[in-house]
Amino acid sequence: xxxxxxxxxxxxxxxxxxxxxPAGTAPIPALALALPDAxxxxxxxxxxxxxxxxVSTPSSKPGQSxxxxxxxPGTVPGEVVVLGxxxxxxxxxxxxxxxxxxxxxxxxxxxxxxxxxxxxGQWPRRTIRVVLWGxxxxxxxxxxxxxxxxxxxxxxxxxxxxxxxxxxxxxxSKVADAGLPLLGEIAGVLAPLGIDRAATNASGGGxxxxxxxxxxxxxxxxxxxxxxxxxxxxxxxxxxxxVDRKQLDQNVAAWTAAIxxxxxxDRPLRTK
Numbered sequence: 001x002x003x004x005x006x007x008x009x010x011x012x013x014x015x016x017x018x019x020x021x022p023a024g025t026a027p028i029p030a031l032a033l034a035l036p037d038a039x040x041x042x043x044x045x046x047x048x049x050x051x052x053x054x055v056s057t058p059s060s061k062p063g064q065s066x067x068x069x070x071x072x073p074g075t076v077p078g079e080v081v082v083l084g085x086x087x088x089x090x091x092x093x094x095x096x097x098x099x100x101x102x103x104x105x106x107x108x109x110x111x112x113x114x115x116x117x118x119x120x121g122q123w124p125r126r127t128i129r130v131v132l133w134g135x136x137x138x139x140x141x142x143x144x145x146x147x148x149x150x151x152x153x154x155x156x157x158x159x160x161x162x163x164x165x166x167x168x169x170x171x172x173s174k175v176a177d178a179g180l181p182l183l184g185e186i187a188g189v190l191a192p193l194g195i196d197r198a199a200t201n202a203s204g205g206g207x208x209x210x211x212x213x214x215x216x217x218x219x220x221x222x223x224x225x226x227x228x229x230x231x232x233x234x235x236x237x238x239x240x241x242x243v244d245r246k247q248l249d250q251n252v253a254a255w256t257a258a259i260x261x262x263x264x265x266d267r268p269l270r271t272k
Contacts, residue, residue, distance in 0.1 A: 001030045002054070004038035009231040012036055016090045016234045018139065029056045065134035067142045072114055074127040074263065078154040081126050081263045082217075083109060083255065085161045086136035086143075086208055093238035097229055099136070101243060102161035106130050109255040116260075124263035126156065133208040136162075143208030151215045156269045157262050158213070159220035160206030161255065163229060167247040168254045170223035172198035174205070179218060179269040186258050193254055198223070218269035220262060222254055 007015040014032040021027045031054060033041060044050050068087065074080075085102025089095020110130045117123055135141035157175070171190055173183045180201060187197035203221035205213050213219050225247075232238040262269070 001028060002052075003030070003032050005032045005034050007035065007230050007233065007235065009235075009237070010035050011235070011237065013092070013235040013237060015230070016092060018137070020139075029054070029058075031056060065138075065142060067134050067146050068132040069129055070110065071127050071129040072110065072117060072124060074124045076125050076266075079126040080129050080153060080155045081124075081259060082129050082131055082155055082158040082209075082212070083161070083259055084131035084133060084208065086133040088135055088137050089238070090137060090234045092234065092236045093232070094240055095238055096240050096242060097164040097232050097238050098234065099162045100240075101165035101248065102163070103132055105161040105165075105248070105251050105255060106132070108252045109259055112252065112256045113260055113263075124260065125266060126263040128259060128263050131208075136208055140207055140211065144211045146208075147211035147215055150212075155212060155217045157218040157220055158205060158209045159222065159255070159259070160209040161222075161224075161251070162206045162208070163224040163226050164233075165243045165248050165251065166225040166228060167250045168193070168195055168222045168224050170196050170198050171258070172203040172221040172223055173201050173219055174203045174213065174221075174271060175201065175218035175269045176271055179267050182262065182265050182267050182269070183220075186261050189257050189261065190254050193250055195222070195254060213271075216270045216272035218271060220258060222251075222258060224251070 005014040012034045014034045019030040083106050085099045085106050089098055107130060113128060133142035171187050175183060203219050204210055205219040205221055209219060232242055
């Protein structure tokens with residue numbers, strides 16, 4: 001199988017990715033062409049028969065991965081708010097948009113909250129936990145394992161930063177009806193940052209949050225501007241120079257306010 005790369009840029013870098021085959025299906029080789037090469041091939045095919053020589057040398061080497069967590073303890077046991085990103089990336093670039101930025105945003109959010117706690121002496125009601133998931137690119141291995149291991153722990157809300165480093169423009173959710181007023185209050189606080197509230201309450205969250213959401217954990221989804229995301233995603237162009245500091249700061253400010261407000265509230269958020 002040979003496809004046109006799923007990116008939106010016109011560099012001669014194919015976007016890497018995974019191929020999934022249904023159970024019982026024999027895998028076949030799968031390759032992607034960068035956009036300029038795919039369009040050239042299309043023109044050549046339109047002109048007549050084309051022969052290609054394809055060399056594919058994939059391999060899979062089992063290894064060990066791990067999730068990394070840290071938390072700011074709350075004053076009420078048994079209620080946890082989770083925020084995180086994933087540690088692994090494709091090796092073509094530096095993995096900044098996917099997902100070094102999400103890891104940095106999550107840590108900076110926790111750092112800002114911890115600094116406030118240290119200054120004010122005011123602790124959150126709910127525990128705030130940063131989770132850096134492992135092996136996301138390989139198939140959400142860390143996210144699935146985390147949800148299974150913590151399904152009975154009392155996690156009430158989870159959010160994930162895995163959409164690059166650009167500004168947040170929307171707040172979405174999937175929480176219990178009793179928690180919707182809280183989401184409205186969070187939206188009001190975030191409005192001066194240029195963030196609107198989505199009309200729905202049906203977000204699935206990010207990839208690693210999905211398994212938690214399936215167990216009934218509420219979802220906090222701060223939607224990012226992904227206009228540039230698929231220009232660099234899974235390519236050698238996913239490097240630190242793509243980060244816009246002002247947009248990154250807006251991102252951290254939004255998550256900090258949202259997580260703090262959720263963690264200091266007592267309204268139900270779980271969907272089941």
